[in-house]
Amino acid sequence: MPGLSEFELIDALLKPLAEKSGGAFSLSDDAALLPDPPSGYGHVVTKDALAVGIHMRADDPPGDMARKALRVNLSDLAAMGAHPVGFFMALCLGPETDETYLRYFVEGLSGDIETFNVPLMGGDIIRQQGPFTISITAIGAVPKDDLLRRSGAQPGDALWVSGTIGDGTLGLLVADGQGPKLSEADKSELIKRYRIPEPRLALGIGLVGIANACIDVSDGLVSDVGHLCAASSVGCSIAAPSVPLSPAADEALKIDFELMPSVLTGGDDYELAFAAPKQAEKDIKDLSTEVGIPATRIGFFEAGEGLSVMDRAGKAMNFTSAGYRHA
Amino acid sequence: MPGLSEFELIDALLKPLAEKSGGAFSLSDDAALLPDPPSGYGHVVTKDALAVGIHMRADDPPGDMARKALRVNLSDLAAMGAHPVGFFMALCLGPETDETYLRYFVEGLSGDIETFNVPLMGGDIIRQQGPFTISITAIGAVPKDDLLRRSGAQPGDALWVSGTIGDGTLGLLVADGQGPKLSEADKSELIKRYRIPEPRLALGIGLVGIANACIDVSDGLVSDVGHLCAASSVGCSIAAPSVPLSPAADEALKIDFELMPSVLTGGDDYELAFAAPKQAEKDIKDLSTEVGIPATRIGFFEAGEGLSVMDRAGKAMNFTSAGYRHA
Numbered sequence: 241m242p243g244l245s246e247f248e249l250i251d252a253l254l255k256p257l258a259e260k261s262g263g264a265f266s267l268s269d270d271a272a273l274l275p276d277p278p279s280g281y282g283h284v285v286t287k288d289a290l291a292v293g294i295h296m297r298a299d300d301p302p303g304d305m306a307r308k309a310l311r312v313n314l315s316d317l318a319a320m321g322a323h324p325v326g327f328f329m330a331l332c333l334g335p336e337t338d339e340t341y342l343r344y345f346v347e348g349l350s351g352d353i354e355t356f357n358v359p360l361m362g363g364d365i366i367r368q369q370g371p372f373t374i375s376i377t378a379i380g381a382v383p384k385d386d387l388l389r390r391s392g393a394q395p396g397d398a399l400w401v402s403g404t405i406g407d408g409t410l411g412l413l414v415a416d417g418q419g420p421k422l423s424e425a426d427k428s429e430l431i432k433r434y435r436i437p438e439p440r441l442a443l444g445i446g447l448v449g450i451a452n453a454c455i456d457v458s459d460g461l462v463s464d465v466g467h468l469c470a471a472s473s474v475g476c477s478i479a480a481p482s483v484p485l486s487p488a489a490d491e492a493l494k495i496d497f498e499l500m501p502s503v504l505t506g507g508d509d510y511e512l513a514f515a516a517p518k519q520a521e522k523d524i525k526d527l528s529t530e531v532g533i534p535a536t537r538i539g540f541f542e543a544g545e546g547l548s549v550m551d552r553a554g555k556a557m558n559f560t561s562a563g564y565r566h567a
Numbered sequence: 568m569p570g571l572s573e574f575e576l577i578d579a580l581l582k583p584l585a586e587k588s589g590g591a592f593s594l595s596d597d598a599a600l601l602p603d604p605p606s607g608y609g610h611v612v613t614k615d616a617l618a619v620g621i622h623m624r625a626d627d628p629p630g631d632m633a634r635k636a637l638r639v640n641l642s643d644l645a646a647m648g649a650h651p652v653g654f655f656m657a658l659c660l661g662p663e664t665d666e667t668y669l670r671y672f673v674e675g676l677s678g679d680i681e682t683f684n685v686p687l688m689g690g691d692i693i694r695q696q697g698p699f700t701i702s703i704t705a706i707g708a709v710p711k712d713d714l715l716r717r718s719g720a721q722p723g724d725a726l727w728v729s730g731t732i733g734d735g736t737l738g739l740l741v742a743d744g745q746g747p748k749l750s751e752a753d754k755s756e757l758i759k760r761y762r763i764p765e766p767r768l769a770l771g772i773g774l775v776g777i778a779n780a781c782i783d784v785s786d787g788l789v790s791d792v793g794h795l796c797a798a799s800s801v802g803c804s805i806a807a808p809s810v811p812l813s814p815a816a817d818e819a820l821k822i823d824f825e826l827m828p829s830v831l832t833g834g835d836d837y838e839l840a841f842a843a844p845k846q847a848e849k850d851i852k853d854l855s856t857e858v859g860i861p862a863t864r865i866g867f868f869e870a871g872e873g874l875s876v877m878d879r880a881g882k883a884m885n886f887t888s889a890g891y892r893h894a
Contacts, residue, residue: 268798269717270646270783271613271707283610285688286598287704289657291695319597330616330702332659361612368618370697375657377614377704380598390596456597471595 244339246365253346254329254363261326261359272361274325274379282384283325286316289375292334296435297415298371302341303348304435305374310352311437312458313378315510318444319456321388322380326361332373333365341372356441383448392453393472393515399539400451400524402440402512404486405461407433409506410499420495426488433486437510442531444512450523454514460505462559465513465539466547472515478539478549480504480557501559504549515541571666573692580673581656581690588653588686599688601652601706609711610652613643616702619661623762624742625698629668630675631762632701637679638764639785640705642837645771646783648715649707653688657702660692664699683768715774715781720799720842724779726866727851729767729838731813732788734760736833737826747822753815760813764837769858771839777850781841787832789886792840792866793874799842805866805876807831807884828886831876842868 244252250267258264263273277283290312292298296305310327317324333342353359358378382388411434413419414427422430440456447454453472457464461483469476483504485493493499516524521537528535549557571579577594585591590600604610617639619625623632637654644651660669680686685705709715738761740746741754749757767783774781780799784791788810796803810831812820820826843851848864855862876884 265716268794270643271611271649271705273709273711273714274610274612276609276711282603283601284598285601285655285704285706287655287657287689287691287702289659289691289693289702291659291693291697294693294695316597322598328612328614328704330614332616332618332697332700332702334697362614364614364616364702366616366618366621366700368621368698368700370618370659370661370700371695373659373693373695373697373700375614375616375659375691375702377612377655378598379612382600384600384603387600389592467595 257360264361277381281381284320284322284380287377291373292371302345306345306349307352309374311439313376314439315456317380318439318441319454321444321448322382324358325379326359327378328362330364330375333367334372337372388454390471393541395543397515397541398537404484406489406503408508420492429488440512443533446527451514451516457509457511460507462505474541475544476541476547482538484536584687591688604708608708611647611649611707614704618700619698629672633672633676634679636701638766640703641766642783644707645766645768646781648771648775649709651685652706653686654705655689657691659700660694661699717798719780720868722870724842724868725864728840731811733816733830735835747819756815767839770860773854778841778843784836784838787834789832801868802871803868803874809865811863
C-alpha cells in the first residue's frame, strides 16, 4: 500500500478507536493495562482469526468484515457469560488491502465499538503477500466461580437455543448465488445474518446461575451441541421440528426441504446453545423476554454419549457431515 | 493440508501445550479464564503478528519461528516490567504449511513454554491462501501503579540499553547471503540473534521502581528511542561509540564501517532501552549483575525534543531512514 507505513496506519486509523480506554495508553506503549475486574470477577480471554476467502467472502463490505470479526469473538464471551472489557486486533494486510478499504473497515468497527461499548486496547498491522486476515483477542469479565462452561450439562437437562438456526449457512449459499429462489427481502435478510452475526451477550450474562453449560453455535448446531455433550460426558437428543427458524429460512425449506441437513449442520449462526434444568424454564422465559432474545427448547440431555436428531416422524436423521467445517 | 482438520490439529498439537494452565480448560471451551493477579498487580496485554517473508525468512527453521513469535511478545511484556502469565496464538496456515512443518513449529514452541514458564491458554488455527502467519497475544502481571511506560523519561536521565545492538539486522543481512565476509562462527551467532531473540524479562521486572521509562528495541535503536522521547516529551542524545556491540557485530564493523547506520537503525534486537536517573547507576549495575544481562549507558535525555546521535568525533550523524521498518 503506497503512502502510509504500518505505524502511520495505526496512528491514523486505530488510535481513535482506543480513545475511551485509559489502559490502552493511546496504543503508544508496548502493552495495555486491563482494568481491574469487579470483586468476585475474573478475566476471560478468547481469540479467533478470520481470513477473506474462508470466513468472509471477498466481496463482503469491509465494514461488515470488521463487525463480523469482532462479533464472533464477542459471541465466545457471551457463551461464557462474560461482560466485554476490550479487544486487541492484528490486521494482516494483503497486497490489495488499500487505505480506502481500511477506512471502510474502521468505520464498521467503530460503529460496533459504540454498540457493544468495547474499546480497542491494542493492535498490530502487518503486510503479507496473502489474503486480508484479521485476528482478534477479546477480553471479558465474568463471576469467576460461576462462569458458563461447555461442561456441566446433566442428564435430564433441557437443551435450548437462542434466536434462529441455519440463517448463516443459508446466507452464504445465497451470497454465492446458489440455493432456492427467494424474495429479495428474504435473500438480503439471510446474507445479513451471514455477514453480521448478533452476539447474544445479554442472554449469556443473564444465564449465569441459570444454565448448567453453554456454547456458541459457530461450527453448526449438530457439531457444537456435540462439543457440549463431549465436554459434559452426556448424550443429547434434538427434535428437528423444534429447531427455531427465521421466516426466510422457513421459506427456503418450504421451497427445498433437502436443505434441512445444511440448516442443522451449517455454521456461522453465533447463537447460544445451552443446558438448563427443567425447573429453570420460567427463569429462561423471563430472561428471554427481558433481554429481547428468543430462546427455544429443542431437546434434552440424557445419560450416555452422542447426539441424535429426530425428524418429524421421530426417526433418527443421519448427516453425511458431522458438522460444517470451514474449507 | 490433507489428513487433519483444524479441530484435530488443535487437539493433537496445541492442547498438550496448554496442560499446565487450569484456566485454559484444555483449549476445549469458548474462552480461557486468567488466573487472578497477585494483590496490587494488574494484567497487561500485548499483541504482535509475524508473517513468513516479512518478519521471518521462508527458510528459517519452523521451531525458531515459533520461538521468535512468542519471544517478541514476551519482549513487550519485559518492556512493561511484567511477569509472563500466559499467551494465546492464532496460526494462519498457508497452502504449504504441512503437518511435519507444524510439528517442528510446536516442538520449538514447547521448549520456550518450558523456558519461560508461560502456558498456551487459547488458540485458533485457520487456513488461507497466503504465507504462514502467527498472531500471538501475551498476558503479563505487573504492579499496576508502578509499571514501566514509554512516557516518564526526565531531562537529565541517562539512557541505557541491555545486551548488544545491531545483531538482529546484521543477522538478517548475513542470512540473506549479504554483508561482510565473517567467520562461520560469527555468522551463525548473528543469524541466531535474528532468529531467536532473547526477551529481557528479568531485567524489565527488576527495573520496576528504578527506571523512569522503558521500551523494547524492536524497530531499531534510533526509532525506538525516538518513540521514548516522543512519549516522554523530551529530547535525547546518544553517543554512538558507547553503543554496545557483540564480538560478531564488532568484527562486521571492522570490515565495513559503513554498516554503522544499519546497526543503529536496524530492527529485531529485542533489547530494552530505558531511562533512569543518574543516581540509579549503582542499582542498575547491581541488577544487571544479578540477572546476568549487561546494561550499558549510551546517552542522556534533555529538555526539548528529538534524538541526536553523535559519532566518534562528537558530530551529529544523519540517517537516511528514521529507523528500520519491516517491508
